[in-house]
Amino acid sequence: xxxxxxxGRYRWRTDARIALPAALMRLFPKGSEDCGDHQWYxxxxxxxxxxxxxxxxxxxTPEEDRAQRRAPDRDA
Numbered sequence: 311x312x313x314x315x316x317x318g319r320y321r322w323r324t325d326a327r328i329a330l331p332a333a334l335m336r337l338f339p340k341g342s343e344d345c346g347d348h349q350w351y352x353x354x355x356x357x358x359x360x361x362x363x364x365x366x367x368x369x370x371t372p373e374e375d376r377a378q379r380r381a382p383d384r385d386a
Contacts, residue, residue, distance in 0.1 A: 319345045320362040
């Protein structure tokens with residue numbers, strides 16, 4: 311049984327990849343457009359990629375970015 315993980319774009323693809331054998335994963339490539347709701351995994355030490363779409367790639371960690379956005383502007 312496959313459960314759909316939310317309603318975001320390309321979530322069905324991720325669910326299919328989880329449910330099917332690894333040999334069939336290539337039949338369900340990542341989406342070519344921005345999914346709009348990234349879920350990150352670590353590709354290497356400094357690169358994070360989205361589980362759902364190809365454009366979802368970023369340096370650093372999402373936690374680092376959240377902390378940076380919450381920090382008060384000290385230059386003001």
